[in-house]
Amino acid sequence: MVKQVITGNMATAMGTRLCRPAVISAYPITPQTTIVEYIADFVADGTLKTQYVKVESEHSAMSCCISASNTGVRTFTATSAHGLLLMHEMLEWAAGARLPIVLVNVNRANGPPWSVWADHHDTIMQRDTGWMSIFCENNQEILDSMIMAFKVAEDPDIMLPMMLSEDAFYLSHTSEPVDVPDQALVDKFLPEYKPEHFLDPENPKGFGSLVMPPQYMEFRYKMAESMDLAREKIRKVNDEFYEVFGRKYGNGLIEEYRCDDAEVVLVGAGTNASTVREVVDRMRDEGHKVGLARLRCFRPFPYEEIRDLAKRVKAIGVFERTYTFGYQGPFTAEIKGALYGTGVDIPIKNYLLGIGGRDIRTKHVRAVFEDIMKVAEQGLDQETKWFGLLDGNTPEEEL
Amino acid sequence: MIEIRFHGRGGQGAQVACLVLAKAAFMEGKEVQSFPYFGVERRGAPVTAFTKIDDRPIRIKSQIYEPDHVIILDQKLVRSVDVTSGLKEGGVVLINTEKPAEAFADLNVNVKTVNATQIAIDHGLGSKEAPIVNTAILGAFASATGLVKIESVVTAIKELPRKPDANAKAAQAAYDAMEGGA
Missing domain, CATH: 3.40.50.920 (Rossmann fold)
Incomplete structure (x- = not known):
């Protein structure tokens, strides 16, 4: 492990690289912007092999992650405030489609009056979308939580997206020492994502199509059940993370x-x-x-x-x-x-x-x-x- | 905990300066935290930035209200912003100016001065109209306070993506130009 003095946004970018998502799509917005830039640097210098898709809005960024995730690969995005609000429709879709997308939201106040500073309203507004939601306290926790987030979200019993929140400027632009774990350790802890169901022309299945009233409620019940199961899963992954990396965050919850x-x-x-x-x-x-x-x-x-x-x-x-x-x-x-x-x-x-x-x-x-x-x-x-x-x-x- | 507050203007490099200082202290085995306080990008607008240095992990996430030292990247800010607000007894106020410290005697604090603007121009950092003075003033700060070694400052500067060598030389030149030191 190498300790480096980095911002929360750099911890997010490094965490992203360690988790090896196959597709990343994001749109820049203050104070998340440097996440997008750092990831672009990693792609440009060849240290991150991923499909990095530039889009014209956050709604499209989430749509892109949804489509990619449907093909059975790991995906990531990051946003903030109004970007998250514009994503809202697709956040619902990601959760309902049971896609384990991970999103980092840099907590920022919604306008008007215009503001770029820390506020939890953006995250809280997404409470009922079916996303798991975690608040980070420091830059180390952001990086560590990314690794844990994919592990929890991709668990076959869970299959729900997870949002990690970091306070604008107090984390996003604040530099502090962070232990950056070895890639080999992360690879072992977080193996490649291999879902049971995915879009495959050789094996056609229906995704997100119309269901009649008797079925819809069953899907919602399954989501509720997984969300309840996630409590135990988050606690367990927090313990497992401690075994490997020597850090834990309370009992996870x-x-x-x-x-x-x-x-x-x-x-x-x-x-x-x-x-x-x-x-x-x-x-x-x-x-x-x-x-x-x-x-x-x-x-x-x-x-x-x-x-x-x-x-x-x-x-x-x-x-x-x-x-x-x-x-x-x-x-x-x-x-x-x-x-x-x-x-x-x-x-x-x-x-x-x-x-x-x-x-x-x-x-x-x-x-x-x-x-x-x-x-x-x-x-x-x-x-x-x-x-x-x-x-x-x-x-x-x-x- | 030692707390250093920077006062500068958007574009002068206060954000980078607070991080370089933190990295220099980190290399010497300290715990650190640094961050800028600014709005949306506005070149020329007053900005503040903060560096905290301690022997144990730093948990307080608020800005600095009672600094141990203050670094001022633009001398005009001395007359338009309350730069000495909350300054602790005996703390150094390091000002980028061509004037001697006596010119700021009315502040009634421990003022030290360095002509970081000229040093930056001499080293080709920024333009003559908008020199980037952040690295030069850190060299002067190492001399003025003894809080970090100039070698650590130079090493931290060399990690910068742009003009690392010229910036490192500017820091060294400012360090050498300071008289008396801490």
Whole structure:
């Protein structure tokens, strides 16, 4: 293994090369652009043998991946924000056709107002498409997750596409040391993709054609079943990856940090969890029983892990980098849903931070911890807190 | 953790500079993190970039608000941006300028200066109107702070895709031009 100082986008490109997709199709969009450029460099210098298809839109990029995947080969694409939204129709198709495409989405805010900075709305909007969805915390995790993503997605029991999300700029353009594994190890861990069903003129089959009402529901049930099975598969592949490469990410679905005797925990996803980790250590040194539960996998949702965690703590604060207009942040709603009827009745408070790339500082995390500790003692004061609004009444620690 | 904040303009190479500095420190066995803060590509607009150096993995993903040192690639920014905001006591503020440090005495901080613009032009980096000063100023920074060795800076620069040798020589020339060092 060679440790290199690289950006999240370079980690994505190197991860792509290690996984040897036969077809890649992508359209450039800030802040994903350098992924497209680095992959082009690899193709040009001969270190990546793949069919690299240039297209005129993200809708076409996903269509291209779908067609190629249907012929029984590994495919990859990357996009961001409006690119992902334009893909939406074909995301549905990829999942319904049970094609194990892997996509890296660089989390960026949707316009207007125009923005290129970090926000989780783009990913969250794809919740119901049937894609597995994972949030990465650092560049190492991006590269490692690519290798795991293909392995999970291509499992005959799963056969669903997977989306990996990396925060715009905080990962995409941030350089940090990354262990780049040996190709031989990756090849052994992730053998060539050989599906049972694929387009073959010698052996004609129907793909994606019309079904009558009695059949459609059966297909949807099969998808639901595979998505549920994916929980166990993601945990298992996370363990197998650890055996070979020496790194793992919690149990694959969720990563607890100093939660064992914690009284309050923050749940977060992506890079905000990294900053929370640092603050947990500082506050632990001061004697506060605080912890972090990093939500790595959003779909399938780790409801069992959330139930287990909630039993052990007095209150949960949820960091959200987007809002579901009309009712709370997406993680908060899922967590509350998971706990309904379990007999666990603790305060859960929704904190909106970092939306549209607003910087999340250690002092902000500390202020949230102090607030949720107060909630644990005194009960919930409000369900949703838009943290640090510039309305003139905001305390200094939130600015 | 040591935190360095760069102030420059789009096109001057602040993004590359923050990475080269990180790579130089990484070669010396440090943990590093570097990133630019900028919008859509706008040549000439003020940009900031950040390098963090530590003995343990760096987990804080936010920008730098209390820098140990500041590097300024365009002296005009000194009067238009709050470049010393949050600067820690004794931190070096390295400015690319033809003027002596005394010209910035009103900042009341530890200013060091280097004529990175002239050094860049002398080494054929960018044009006379828009010289690329990022590598020269890193050579000066190695001298001004002693935080990284000039050899590490030169080695990191040599990995750059464009004009690695001219850039390395510019860094060395700026290092040599600094008086006193750390």
